[in-house]
Amino acid sequence: MKNKLISTILFYTLVIGIALLVLFPFLWMLSSSFKTQVDIISWPPKFIFSPTLQNYQKVFEEQDFLQYFLNSTIIGTVAVGLSLILGLPAAYSISRFAQKKLAVFILLARLMPGISFLMPWYIIFSRMNLMDSYTALILSHMLIALPIVVWIMTTYFGTIPREMEESAMVDGATRQYAFLAIILPLSGPGIITATTLSFIFSWNNFMFSQVLSMEKTKTLPIAVYNFVSYAEVDWGGVMAAAVAIMTPAIILTMIFQKYVVKGLTMGAVKG
Amino acid sequence: MIQSSFTERNLRILFPLPAIIFVALLMIFPILYTLFLSFTNWNLTSGTDFSFVGFDSYVRVLTEPRFLHALGRTFLFTFFAVLIEGFLGVAIALILNRAFVGKGTAKLLLLLPLVATPVAVGIVFNLFFDPTIGLANFMLKSVGLPQGLWVSSASSVIPALIIVDVWQWTPMITLIVLAGLAGLSEEPVEAARVDGASEWQILRYVTIPMVMPVILTATILRLIDALKTFDIIFAMTGGGPGYASETLNIMGFKYSFEYFRIGQSSVILVILFFVVFGCSLGIMKLRASSEI
Numbered sequence A: 001m002k003n004k005l006i007s008t009i010l011f012y013t014l015v016i017g018i019a020l021l022v023l024f025p026f027l028w029m030l031s032s033s034f035k036t037q038v039d040i041i042s043w044p045p046k047f048i049f050s051p052t053l054q055n056y057q058k059v060f061e062e063q064d065f066l067q068y069f070l071n072s073t074i075i076g077t078v079a080v081g082l083s084l085i086l087g088l089p090a091a092y093s094i095s096r097f098a099q100k101k102l103a104v105f106i107l108l109a110r111l112m113p114g115i116s117f118l119m120p121w122y123i124i125f126s127r128m129n130l131m132d133s134y135t136a137l138i139l140s141h142m143l144i145a146l147p148i149v150v151w152i153m154t155t156y157f158g159t160i161p162r163e164m165e166e167s168a169m170v171d172g173a174t175r176q177y178a179f180l181a182i183i184l185p186l187s188g189p190g191i192i193t194a195t196t197l198s199f200i201f202s203w204n205n206f207m208f209s210q211v212l213s214m215e216k217t218k219t220l221p222i223a224v225y226n227f228v229s230y231a232e233v234d235w236g237g238v239m240a241a242a243v244a245i246m247t248p249a250i251i252l253t254m255i256f257q258k259y260v261v262k263g264l265t266m267g268a269v270k271g
Numbered sequence B: 001m002i003q004s005s006f007t008e009r010n011l012r013i014l015f016p017l018p019a020i021i022f023v024a025l026l027m028i029f030p031i032l033y034t035l036f037l038s039f040t041n042w043n044l045t046s047g048t049d050f051s052f053v054g055f056d057s058y059v060r061v062l063t064e065p066r067f068l069h070a071l072g073r074t075f076l077f078t079f080f081a082v083l084i085e086g087f088l089g090v091a092i093a094l095i096l097n098r099a100f101v102g103k104g105t106a107k108l109l110l111l112l113p114l115v116a117t118p119v120a121v122g123i124v125f126n127l128f129f130d131p132t133i134g135l136a137n138f139m140l141k142s143v144g145l146p147q148g149l150w151v152s153s154a155s156s157v158i159p160a161l162i163i164v165d166v167w168q169w170t171p172m173i174t175l176i177v178l179a180g181l182a183g184l185s186e187e188p189v190e191a192a193r194v195d196g197a198s199e200w201q202i203l204r205y206v207t208i209p210m211v212m213p214v215i216l217t218a219t220i221l222r223l224i225d226a227l228k229t230f231d232i233i234f235a236m237t238g239g240g241p242g243y244a245s246e247t248l249n250i251m252g253f254k255y256s257f258e259y260f261r262i263g264q265s266s267v268i269l270v271i272l273f274f275v276v277f278g279c280s281l282g283i284m285k286l287r288a289s290s291e292i
Helices: A002-033 A054-062 A065-096 A100-111 A115-127 A134-158 A163-170 A175-186 A188-204 A207-212 A220-230 A235-255 A257-265 B017-037 B056-062 B065-096 B103-115 B118-129 B135-142 B157-182 B187-194 B199-227 B231-236 B248-257 B262-290
Strands: none
Touching (some): A002 B103, A054 A235, A065 A134, A065 A175, A163 A175, A207 A220, A257 B157, B017 B262, B056 B262, B065 B199, B118 B157, B118 B231, B157 B199, B187 B199, B248 B262
16 A cells, blocks of 8 residues: 555645645735834845734824725625625526526626726716715626626526425415515525625725725725835835735635635536 | 516516616616727817717727737737646646545635735735845745846746736636536546546546536636736736736726826727627637537
């Protein structure tokens, strides 16, 4: 069984190698965020150093980070909530009445380059005095969330047997009542998948917010980006900001791991 | 028979209607507006006046070397990024496709790059690539290789950006292919084993052909997104040095929001739209014909 042992060792070496490749930017970001500027710009790079919290202090005190954090949360939450309200009935209808063309129509928003709507939005929102407004930001982020909701929920509703609502309808319930009272309560896992994934995509969005938001509605990705242009050399602060922005998405992913994997791989793999 | 209500009879229209109106207003109308603007010479810096110039803006953009370079660069970046991601992604999926201690952790790790904020990823890699203090050159130096300028040099900026894209999106292919592999029936593999096929032959002639539709779909989905890559390029280089990493998306963004040449930027956006639309049509045809 010597061969078996060798192949097991080889296998785990490969797996650990892959894991390190995936992890190293995160580890480097995390360790740099606890370094002083002197430690960061020293050559050769320091692997052992005395950690400091000053970068985090700077990010949370000098920058209006909590406000940006709040903005990202508000915009993501409202955009995802409204997308569920629009997307759930649409996905139900697509799934039950096999409306393939309609599905393609809504999914186009996921496939097309965002900038081809962003430029006209910029002109239209400017004229309507909606620049730097939560309305504009939420509307734009809904175009990120809605296709994800429809994509995931159409597939999910397809796995719920039609008999579920049909038996209620035989007993005299309307279809819309059956949808609300029977189908939706059965859709928890699908809704969790759609909510988590669309929130993360809204949270990470850069281009829409970069153009449509200014000081009032600025979201975290813009704050992190500006941090670099303001303070080109303050690497510690930038790394602390990067850790701060990634942490919520990573925590969400850890909690809902199964659902996130499902959501990301759905569509390519049937079922 | 009970007369069903208006709502119930028209459910198939009423249920999706709000979503349809939303997408029409926020996507279809703006795209048509962009198309309309592409036939004008509007420049926002000189006010709100513009006139129709027919295909003038198209001619100007299409004869501009900067545009042709950006177009070629978009395809170059996409081709190599997706090619590498496809091979690596499938290879890693095949390695991980067995029961082993720590598989759950491995799959969680693979998710992390996918949910990491791309702008922040770009900035972290900028520190990594920094020619004087970055880890990349330190690693090259410690194994005795010549050091690079990475994103600071026109000749290495695209490969450096491809490395970042590969780091972030290879796991996407891996996870999709892993899900596809998990859904395969065991029988053909067992049958091949009974017939005395080697592990390599099973992989080559049984497993990979069976999972091929999933690999193709994953790759094409990735290809559509790679054509639109914006965040990491914008955050890491802004299209530079010079225009050396400017893709169509970046160039369209600059023409729109830095130079405010709306007429010409609309032309770039229309062309980018058709490039992506063409690829998307391709994927749908493929999905329809292979019945995945």
